[in-house]
Every structure is written in C-alpha cells, then in structure tokens.
Amino acid sequence: xxxxxxxxxxxxxxxxxxxxxxxxxxxxxxxxxxxxxxxxxxxxxxxxxxxxxxxxxxxxxxxxxxxxxxxxxxxxxxxxxxxxxxxxxxxxxxxxxxxxxxxxxxxxxxxxxxxxxxxxxxxxxxxxxxxxxxxxxxxxxxxxxxxxxxxxxxxxxxxxxxxxxxxxxxxxxxxxxxxxxxxxxxxxxxxxxxxxxxxxxxxxxxxxxxxxxxxxxxxxxxxxxxxxxxxxxxxxxxxxxxxxxxxxxxxxxxxxxxxxxxxxxxxxxxxxxxxxxxxxxxxxxxxxxxxxxxxxxxxxxxxxxxxxxxxxxxxxxxxxxxxxxxxxxxxxxxxxxxxxxxxxxxxxxxxxxxxxxxxxxxxxxxxxxxxxxxxxxxxxxxxxxxxxxxxxxxxxxxxxxxxxxxxxxxxxxxxxxxxxxxx
Amino acid sequence: xxxxxxxxxxxxxxxxxxxxxxxxxxxxxxxxxxxxxxxxxxxxxxxxxxxxxxxxxxxxxxxxxxxxxxxxxxxxxxxxxxxxxxxxxxxxxxxxxxxxxxxxxxxxxxxxxxxxxxxxxxxxxxxxxxxxxxxxxxxxxxxxxxxxxxxxxxxxxxxxxxxxxxxxxxxxxxxxxxxxxxxxxxxxxxxxxxxxxxxxxxxxxxxxxxxxxxxxxxxxxxxxxxxxxxxxxxxxxxxxxxxxxxxxxxxxxxxxxxxxxxxxxxxxxxxxxxxxxxxxxxxxxxxxxxxxxxxxxxxxxxxxxxxxxxxxxxxxxxxxxxxxxxxxxxxxxxxxxxxxxxxxxxxxxxxxxxxxxxxxxxxxxxxxxxxxxxxxxxxxxxxxxxxxxxxxxxxxxxxxxxxxxxxxxxxxxxxxxxxxxxx
Numbered sequence: 049x050x051x052x053x054x055x056x057x058x059x060x061x062x063x064x065x066x067x068x069x070x071x072x073x074x075x076x077x078x079x080x081x082x083x084x085x086x087x088x089x090x091x092x093x094x095x096x097x098x099x100x101x102x103x104x105x106x107x108x109x110x111x112x113x114x115x116x117x118x119x120x121x122x123x124x125x126x127x128x129x130x131x132x133x134x135x136x137x138x139x140x141x142x143x144x145x146x147x148x149x150x151x152x153x154x155x156x157x158x159x160x161x162x163x164x165x166x167x168x169x170x171x172x173x174x175x176x177x178x179x180x181x182x183x184x185x186x187x188x189x190x191x192x193x194x195x196x197x198x199x200x201x202x203x204x205x206x207x208x209x210x211x212x213x214x215x216x217x218x219x220x221x222x223x224x225x226x227x228x229x230x231x232x233x234x235x236x237x238x239x240x241x242x243x244x245x246x247x248x249x250x251x252x253x254x255x256x257x258x259x260x261x262x263x264x265x266x267x268x269x270x271x272x273x274x275x276x277x278x279x280x281x282x283x284x285x286x287x288x289x290x291x292x293x294x295x296x297x298x299x300x301x302x303x304x305x306x307x308x309x310x311x312x313x314x315x316x317x318x319x320x321x322x323x324x325x326x327x328x329x330x331x332x333x334x335x336x337x338x339x340x341x342x343x344x345x346x347x348x349x350x351x352x353x354x355x356x357x358x359x360x361x362x363x364x365x366x367x368x369x370x371x372x373x374x375x376x377x378x379x380x381x382x383x384x385x386x387x388x389x390x391x392x393x394x395x396x397x398x399x400x401x402x403x404x405x406x407x408x409x410x411x412x413x414x415x416x417x418x419x420x421x422x423x424x425x426x427x428x429x430x431x432x433x434x435x436x437x438x439x440x441x442x443x444x445x446x447x448x449x450x451x452x453x454x455x456x457x458x459x460x461x462x463x464x465x466x467x468x469x470x471x
Numbered sequence: 472x473x474x475x476x477x478x479x480x481x482x483x484x485x486x487x488x489x490x491x492x493x494x495x496x497x498x499x500x501x502x503x504x505x506x507x508x509x510x511x512x513x514x515x516x517x518x519x520x521x522x523x524x525x526x527x528x529x530x531x532x533x534x535x536x537x538x539x540x541x542x543x544x545x546x547x548x549x550x551x552x553x554x555x556x557x558x559x560x561x562x563x564x565x566x567x568x569x570x571x572x573x574x575x576x577x578x579x580x581x582x583x584x585x586x587x588x589x590x591x592x593x594x595x596x597x598x599x600x601x602x603x604x605x606x607x608x609x610x611x612x613x614x615x616x617x618x619x620x621x622x623x624x625x626x627x628x629x630x631x632x633x634x635x636x637x638x639x640x641x642x643x644x645x646x647x648x649x650x651x652x653x654x655x656x657x658x659x660x661x662x663x664x665x666x667x668x669x670x671x672x673x674x675x676x677x678x679x680x681x682x683x684x685x686x687x688x689x690x691x692x693x694x695x696x697x698x699x700x701x702x703x704x705x706x707x708x709x710x711x712x713x714x715x716x717x718x719x720x721x722x723x724x725x726x727x728x729x730x731x732x733x734x735x736x737x738x739x740x741x742x743x744x745x746x747x748x749x750x751x752x753x754x755x756x757x758x759x760x761x762x763x764x765x766x767x768x769x770x771x772x773x774x775x776x777x778x779x780x781x782x783x784x785x786x787x788x789x790x791x792x793x794x795x796x797x798x799x800x801x802x803x804x805x806x807x808x809x810x811x812x813x814x815x816x817x818x819x820x821x822x823x824x825x826x827x828x829x830x831x832x833x834x835x836x837x838x839x840x841x842x843x844x845x846x847x848x849x850x851x852x853x854x855x856x857x858x859x860x861x862x863x864x865x866x867x868x869x870x871x872x873x874x875x876x877x878x879x880x881x882x883x884x885x886x887x888x889x890x891x892x893x894x
Contacts, residue, residue, distance in 0.1 A: 339804040380550075390813070438545075439544050439574060450548055
C-alpha cells in the first residue's frame with residue numbers, strides 16, 4: 049500500500065466540541081494508516097503520490113453502529129406502530145424470508161450496494177437467525193470493502209414459530225458452528241454475537257452465549273431500553289435483573305471483558321447508565337428509528353457528559369434511510385424537540401457533536417478509527433457538493449454543515465476504507 | 472389544450488382518512504381540468520391521446536404553503552438558534568443582499584430551478600422588502616410554469632436598518648405600486664400581501680395593508696404563533712390584541728373577507744384557533760422548520776378535528792429542504808415525538824393524513840387544486856421509483872409510502888401544472 053497523500057479540505061473531530069478544518073490540507077497515509085494532517089506538504093513527503101481532490105471535502109468515513117440488513121427491503125414502510133407490534137407485523141415476517149437463500153442473495157445484494165455508495169465505511173450489522181443467509185451476508189459485505197461486524201441473530205422464545213430457533217441448545221450449536229467457520233474467513237467482515245433482545249432469548253440461551261463470548265473473544269450487539277412497553281416486559285421476564293441491561297450483564301453480555309454495543313438506550317435509568325459507563329458499553333443512538341416507532345429521544349448530551357461511548361446508527365428499517373448524514377440531521381432535530389417538549393436542562397446537540405458521534409464516537413468501536421490523527425486507520429469519504437448550488441462562496445465549515453441536511457449518495461465522490469479505495 | 476388522458480397508478484385524497492388508489496387507471500383531462508379517474512378508459516374517450524406512464528405513480532402536484540425564496544441560499548445552514556436570534560443573525564443579513572438585482576437573479580434562479588424539479592406544483596412565497604428583486608422573483612417564478620403567489624415583504628419596525636422600510640407610508644406606497652404593476656402581469660404568478668409578522672409591522676402599516684387588501688382583493692400571508700418568545704413579544708407590542716392572530720384581524724388581515732395563510736401556528740390558543748376557523752385562515756404547517764428552530768410541534772390533528780384548513784410547508788430556510796415529501800416525513804415524525812413526549816391524547820399523523828395535507832389540504836388555497844376529482848385543475852407529478860429497489864413486488868400503496876421517506880428529485884419523472892407539462 050505504501051505511502052501517499054490525499055489533498056483537499058480536511059474535516060475531523062478531536063472531541064465532540066469542535067470540528068477541525070484544514071483547508072487545502074494534506075493527509076499522509078502509510079500502509080493504510082494516517083500519518084496526520086498537514087496544512088502544507090512536509091519536506092520529507094515531497095515527491096509522494098498525491099490524490100488531489102481539489103475543492104472537495106475529505107471527512108472520516110462514518111460508522112453505523114446498528115443496522116438490520118434484512119430489514120433494508122422494507123425501509124420507508126410500515127411505521128405506524130410501536131416497537132413490539134411493529135416487530136410482529138413487519139420485521140419478523142420479512143426476516144423469515146431469509147431462510148430462502150435466493151431471496152437473501154437478492155435482498156442483501158441491494159443492501160450492500162446502497163451501503164457501499166453511502167458515507168458509511170464501517171457498520172455493525174444484524175442478520176437473521178438463518179445460518180446460511182448470514183454467511184452469505186458476510187460474504188456479500190466482505191466484497192464491498194466496507195469493514196463490518198455481522199451477527200447471526202439468536203431468538204428462542206417469544207418469537208413466532210416461523211422465526212424462532214428450536215431451543216437454546218440448537219441455537220447455541222448453530223452459533224458456535226457459525227463462529228468457527230467464519231471467525232477468520234473474511235478480510236473485512238467478522239462475526240459478532242447477536243442475542244436479538246432479552247425478550248426473545250431464554251436464560252439458557254443467554255448463559256450459553258456468554259460462554260461463547262468468552263471462549264471466542266467476540267464482541268456483542270443487542271437492543272436496550274428502546275420502548276416503554278419493552279422495558280416493562282423485560283422487568284416481568286427477568287425478575288432477577290436490577291434493570292434491563294443487568295439482564296445482559298448477568299451472562300457476561302454487557303461489556304466489561306469484551307466489546308459491546310447496545311442500540312437505542314432511550315429509557316435507560318441512571319443505574320443502567322452507570323453500569324454501561326463502568327463496562328464500556330457503546331450506545332448506538334438511532335434517532336430516526338426512535339422517532340418513527342415513537343420510542344422517544346435518548347438524552348445523548350447526558351450520555352456524553354457521563355463519558356459513555358456513543359455513536360450514531362441508522363437502524364434500518366425502523367430508520368428509513370441508510371445515510372448517516374441523515375441520521376446526523378435527525379439526531380439534531382430530535383434533541384431540539386426533546387429540549388423544547390420534555391426537558392430544557394439538556395441543550396440540543398450541535399453539528400459538531402453529531403459529526404463526532406458519526407465518526408470518532410462510533411468509529412472507536414472498531415479500534416483506531418474515525419479521525420485522521422496519526423495511527424488511525426485511513427477511512428475517508430470525499431464529498432463533492434458542487435450540485436448544491438449557492439449564490440456566494442461558502443467556507444468549508446458551512447459546506448460541511450449543509451451536507452448534513454442536503455447531501456445524498458450523489459455527493460459521495462470517493463471512499464477509502466483502511467487505506468483502500470473502494471469507490 | 473384539448474382532451475387527453477394520463478395512464479398509470481393514480482393516487483389521490485378525498486379526505487385526510489385514506490389515499491384512494493386506482494391501479495393502471497386513466498385520468499381524463501379537458502382544457503386543463505380533470506374529468507375524473509377511471510379504472511378503464513370510458514367508451515366516450517376511446518381514441519383520445521394517452522400519455523402512458525406505465526408502472527409509475529401519478530399523484531396530485533403538491534402545494535408548499537410557506538417558503539422564503541431569498542432564504543433558499545442558506546438552506547441547511549445556521550440552525551443553532553431560536554427564531555428571533557436566527558432572524559437577526561442569518562435571515563435578515565441574507566435578505567438584505569436582494570437589494571442587489573444581480574445577486575437576486577442568481578439566487579432566485581437557483582431557487583426556481585430546484586422548485587421546478589421537486590414535487591411542488593404550487594407555492595406561496597415570501598420575497599424581500601425590495602420591489603425590483605420581488606418583481607424579478609415573480610418573473611423567474613412565472614417562467615417555471617409553477618403556479619405561485621409571491622409577496623413583497625413589509626417591515627417598518629424592529630428590523631435592522633439595512634432591512635427596513637423607511638416608514639409605513641413609504642412601505643405602503645411601494646406596495647401599492649408593486650400591486651398595480653404586477654397584479655395582472657404574469658400568467659402563473661400573482662401578488663400576495665406579506666406583512667412579515669406583527670413585530671416588524673407598525674400599526675399604521677398594518678392598517679394601510681388592510682386597506683390595500685380590500686381595495687385590490689388580495690390574499691395575505693404571514694407568520695403566527697411560531698415561537699414562545701415571539702408570542703410574548705407580540706403581547707407586549709399589541710396590548711389591544713386578545714391574542715396574536717387578533718393583531719392581524721384588527722386590520723382585516725386575518726381571513727374572513729379574503730384568503731389568508733399563516734405559517735406555523737405552533738402555540739395558538741383555543742381562542743386564536745376559533746377565530747381562524749371562523750375566518751377560514753389556512754395553517755401552513757412547517758414541521759422541519761419547527762424542529763430546526765426548536766419552536767415545538769403544532770397539534771395538527773387537533774386542527775384537522777376542528778375543521779381548520781391545514782396544508783404543508785417547507786419554510787425554507789428554517790426548513791432545510793424544498794421537498795414536500797420530506798416535509799411529509801417530518802410531519803409524521805414530529806407528531807410522533809409530540810405524542811410521546813408532550814401529549815398522548817393526540818395520536819400521531821398517518822401517511823394518509825400528511826398526503827392529504829400536502830395535496831388537497833394546501834392545494835385548496837389555490838381553488839380547485841390538489842386532487843383529480845372532476846373540475847379540479849390538473850396538477851400532477853409522475854413518480855418513478857425504479858431506482859428504489861425492493862427484492863419483492865410492492866403494491867402501489869407501499870410504493871407511495873416509501874417515496875415519502877426515500878424519493879428525491881431523481882424520482883420526479885414528469886410534472887403537469889393546470890394541464891401543462893412543465894417537466
């Protein structure tokens with residue numbers, strides 16, 4: 049891969065407070081890692097090959113911390129219900145179709161194609177309970193060049209017959225077989241343990257998954273405190289748990305020893321948040337999903353103040369769109385309504401903050417990912433905003449802000465993941 | 472113009488409750504007016520020319536009840552403030568630039584181009600205080616073929632020196648000159664009286680505008696009860712007014728004898744709403760704007776239940792996007808958060824309801840506009856959703872719903888306004 053440079057208007061976050069901008073800057077890349085950003089080309093790099101993107105913006109690739117690949121097919125549809133009814137009416141029947149590999153191939157192909165053309169460079173992905181379809185999804189995702197975690201979903205209770213694993217033992221056997229076969233199979237795609245959520249996983253299944261997590265040193269993804277009805281249900285199902293997240297933690301599936309990301313966290317209690325902080329659990333903030341299913345709005349500013357790891361997520365198909373730019377827009381808008389309608393002690397999120405969430409906030413789930421500081425993997429998106437006309441010259445900061453609201457896949461001019469150009 | 476037919480999957484509203492769909496239907500047009508929708512071509516129309524749009528969707532053109540043309544240029548920027556600060560920091564300085572006709576020509580040209588390519592066929596538009604630039608805007612809008620009302624803005628107090636009319640008399644003289652010159656000048660564009668909002672118009676100005684309204688039988692557009700600080704300010708400024716809207720009504724600028732549309736109505740009291748109902752005042756619901764400036768969420772369901780006229784608006788540039796499809800999405804999402812966070816007695820808006828708002832709800836401000844029933848003007852948008860892939864066949868209803876969340880200007884295949892194809 050060697051050493052080379054990107055040139056353009058470079059934007060990145062160091063922290064949630066402020067986007068750092070280097071106009072007409074140079075980003076040096078060595079063996080897929082950043083050597084840093086420089087306002088002019090340093091002496092020792094003279095003569096390097098330079099990919100000159102001119103007046104375009106260079107931003108870190110974005111990380112989608114929570115997205116359901118099989119639900120892509122019904123994005124934009126059926127958002128007239130809250131979570132539990134929505135699952136039974138729309139999500140579960142659709143997911144059941146992925147037992148058919150031909151369908152899975154067609155549908156996952158569409159999903160992968162869209163994600164590749166988006167601003168996303170990394171994603172943490174739910175598959176379905178089906179082993180063959182999930183392996184296929186891994187193969188398809190691997191080919192995109194995006195870096196992804198993909199999970200075979202576990203569900204052995206409170207799920208329809210057509211989408212339930214026979215029992216915990218069978219679910220665990222399948223899962224272990226899947227792990228062994230796929231742990232080192234792909235360059236870009238790795239397995240992640242994926243209990244759907246507490247209501248659909250028996251204690252025996254959770255216990256077994258906890259052991260697999262330890263045995264294979266796997267990360268974990270699941271859902272947490274999304275909807276009030278769901279939270280009440282978990283309380284009934286797990287009387288032993290002090291709070292929802294405790295029902296994961298009991299089985300070692302809530303961070304601590306391993307990486308863990310939990311989607312939503314809209315209604316997390318202070319006790320739950322404290323455990324998340326202590327265990328290093330990531331919050332996958334999914335603002336559009338939480339609007340569409342009327343779940344509420346997670347108090348993201350509070351989570352940032354507490355020092356939690358927070359990233360952004362599209363949560364297809366409870367979120368309608370694969371674009372993390374749109375997720376940034378929704379995160380700001382949701383926080384404004386939360387501030388106006390519910391709690392004026394937490395100020396709305398800023399553009400700088402949601403940019404941080406979409407890049408470094410979520411990127412760190414993948415290691416040194418999400419900015420261009422030395423040593424970070426070179427994930428970069430080149431944005432071309434020429435087709436968003438403006439009667440006057442805008443500065444780079446304004447152009448970036450505008451892209452949050454107005455850019456789409458047409459504006460993604462090029463994309464690099466871990467140093468490789470994939471688009 | 473003669474008699475001809477459109478063929479395709481025809482979707483329209485009769486009322487807010489349900490979208491009516493006629494698959495592979497015929498829409499007969501005679502002299503620019505609909506003769507109705509038919510599942511098969513009626514005998515008497517055999518041999519008519521048919522514009523066959525195949526598997527595409529045919530929907531009524533949409534009406535944007537409130538949009539600021541001069542603000543288009545900073546869409547997607549500067550939404551980190553509430554209304555009054557936002558006006559002083561972003562909107563007023565930008566609007567002041569339209570004293571420069573060259574700038575106005577460039578900026579309004581961009582605005583008109585985008586609007587033409589959108590799903591909008593009718594719009595009620597704010598210009599600026601500048602007479603030449605507003606005439607230019609009218610000429611540019613007229614050429615698009617869209618049907619529009621355009622207003623020269625009146626502001627003679629509480630406005631910065633660089634964007635204020637010298638006094639009420641001068642403002643009224645300019646306005647009357649503008650009316651006389653432009654009332655019958657354009658085929659597609661008509662003048663509308665446009666006091667910016669109560670805080671920026673003296674009583675003398677309001678009184679004079681009321682007389683002009685009567686003398687020239689003009690419609691009126693303005694802002695109402697958008698922001699809590701604004702509502703308090705109006706109370707101070709107009710101690711004689713029983714409520715914000717009463718400060719317009721006192722001068723005959725609040726419906727009754729003439730057509731009137733008021734943007735926002737987020738914080739309208741029951742008394743204000745009752746006057747609006749009695750006077751037939753239209754509500755221009757601007758959900759994204761009300762999120763972006765943290766104004767709140769208008770209780771639209773209540774307004775529909777009360778029998779108020781309600782339509783949708785993008786409110787550029789407090790709303791970031793010119794697409795009424797996106798305004799529909801935001802209307803649903805805002806209503807869900809209002810329901811979850813503030814008041815669970817008002818159920819969220821449905822896709823059917825927001826489709827009604829965007830078509831017939833706002834369209835009726837222009838007369839018989841917004842559906843395909845016999846006698847209605849033929850405003851139609853042909854949506855091509857081929858580039859929104861789905862692994863299975865979707866029915867027309869699902870395809871339309873999906874377009875609300877996913878379609879953009881690429882999906883606007885053709886557009887008719889009052890029977891003329893403009894795209």
